[in-house]
Amino acid sequence: MIAATSTSIAWIILLLAIGGWILYGIFNLRKGRAEVGSEQYLAANRKPYYDDEELEGPRLERVQLLGLVFLVIITISLPLYWILEPNRQAEAQFGFEKRFVKWGSKLFASTADGGYNCAGCHGGMKAGGGVAAFAVTDPKTGEVKSVNWSAPALNTINYRFSEDEVRFILNYGRPFSPMSAWGTVGGGPLTDQAVTTLIDYMKSIQIPQAGCTETRAYYDPTCDSGSLPEENNKEIMDEATRLVDTGVYGSIGEALFNLDLHGGAYNCARCHTKGWTYGDPQATGGGAFGPNLTGGSSVRQFPNQADMISFIKNGSEYGKRYGEQGQGSGRMPAFGQMFTDEQIKLIVEYVRGL
Ligand code: HEC
């Protein structure tokens, strides 16, 4: 805001200066033409100048006063510049980010709008979750059938994955799914810069964190709370409660594990239950993109329940050890900012009983 005002003021000063120079030019050209007479009398160095009395008297004082005026201007404007500069820089940085967000939105748009169709599968420009048409082959019969594959909401992607992990997903895709590899390293059409630009766009559509200022509406890692706003948590809790009340699931933990909201962005089944994501679920938690969680395997991996809770909260990290004999790949999302501690505890208790 301040930066915008100072930019306008600078523009006015610039225009005034340019206008002044033009006027000066016109004025001098005309004066130059009008000049006639002998150079002997007109040359500046030949004209008699002020005498000492005049030079060291009022004229000197006038020049000194002028010097004082400029000193005052400098004394005021330098600190002012110093005060306003950080804000100007921050605004410039923000403006820079906004330009990338705008370019990213063009890449993100549906095919009809000239983009790469992220919006077409993931539920529009706000990417609240959608479906993608896909064909799956039955490994036993070889039969091919067309399915609707859930495409998770991306407006919480920065709550669940680090920027590097998101970059990995964009570069290499999920090869068995409608999500193809987009980066050149994965064999896709997008350059590194285009992938980064898309990541910038996705930051701009994140649901603002609870208690964060709207001026930086998108996901801000420096923001204190880090978690989803209460109304979003309430939405998933209401749905889970409804599913338990109507007898679909036996517990809140089970309902959250299987929650079919926003393309499965809030659940576990889309990665840990084969077929869940295209409406043909096999054994719950039986393993798909993520490992099999049944038969007490999660209890063997995490003999201590608190370790498992902390793993679900923080997700896996590339190369890092987890549990008894686990090594992370960065593909297991972090749920600490998506769910409350209470909800994670309920999910963990359910998974340990699988
Ligand atoms: C043809 C449909 C389709 C298109 C186009 C598409 N996606 Fe996806 N995307 C999916 C599906 C389906 C998944 C989930 C795959 C799975 O089951 O693991 C997914 C997963 C993702 C994920 C991981 C989400 C998570 O929580 O696991 C990200 C990030 C993502 N897509 C971003 C993008 C971006 C950015 C683009 C545009 C360049 C894009 N997608 C284009 C269908 C699509």
Ligand code: HEC
């Ligand atoms: C985007 C896919 C995805 C989602 C969603 C997901 N997981 Fe995972 N999960 C994985 C992957 C992949 C691993 C393996 C670790 C790795 O590769 O980093 C894993 C590992 C695990 C493990 C350790 C298993 C072992 O034996 O090593 C547990 C427990 C687990 N997930 C529970 C959950 C729970 C509970 C949820 C829901 C709150 C969940 N996962 C959601 C992909 C996912």
